[in-house]
Amino acid sequence: MTQNSLDQLTDQFINYLVVEKGLSRNTVAAYSKDLILYVESLRKNGISDIADADMTLVLKHLIDLRDAGLGPRSRARHLVTLRGFYRFLVHEKILETNPAKVVDLPKAGRKLPDILKIEEVARLLEAPHASKPLGMRDAAMLELLYAAGLRVSELIKVGIANINLEAC
Structure with missing residues (x-):
């Protein structure tokens, strides 16, 4: 696959979210933004064929997001996006397995309640x-x-x- 095919696959997934899943414009925009960052991460790691992406690259991407200052909830949303993307690729028979499926969601810390004086x-x-x-x-x-x-x-x-x- 070429780099364009990564873009084609993400476009197909986004189209699927709009047409078949009927997700809201804001949700689709968030998924699209997440996928753009992920594809950039894949390319930065020398991946041009989605079949070469594995769980290690998914984890590396999430670590890079953490290092860039994204909180646990934002990283969890990114992982949900990637799980959905890979699930779509498996369903479409483009891939055999979903490498994001085995990655755990980042734990969001609980904020302590404010204390009254x-x-x-x-x-x-x-x-x-x-x-x-x-x-x-x-x-x-x-x-x-x-x-x-x-x-x-x-x-x-x-x-x-x-x-x-x-x-x-």
């Missing part, structure tokens, strides 16, 4: 109007969140049967 917690606990029934409920919920260190998802699962009113 003591003054902010105090203002939050004083905010409900405890003279009204809904205010009393809100105050109790905020106190429970704060005192027990619950997540909101845990708090909303608390039912009236879970509360011992005798202990109050």
Whole structure:
């Protein structure tokens, strides 16, 4: 295959995404951009025949993206693009195997939650109007969140049967 055939294969894949998969314009543009970078990477590594690309080159490309400053989510999207591209090539019988299939997605680190200052917690606990029934409920919920260190998802699962009113 020639270098033009790499371009032809990417064009065929992009056309497939538009016509057969019906993906949005933005998604297709992102896939196209990812593939342009990958084809450039292949050419930089002396690959002009897609059949010569292997898992090592896929990994090298992802490492190059990391070294260029792309975060885990962006690299994961690139890998998803490459998996889809190679899956298409296997389906079209251009390749026998998908070298991107065995590459693991980059792990996205979890961002720690922001912590409230003591003054902010105090203002939050004083905010409900405890003279009204809904205010009393809100105050109790905020106190429970704060005192027990619950997540909101845990708090909303608390039912009236879970509360011992005798202990109050």
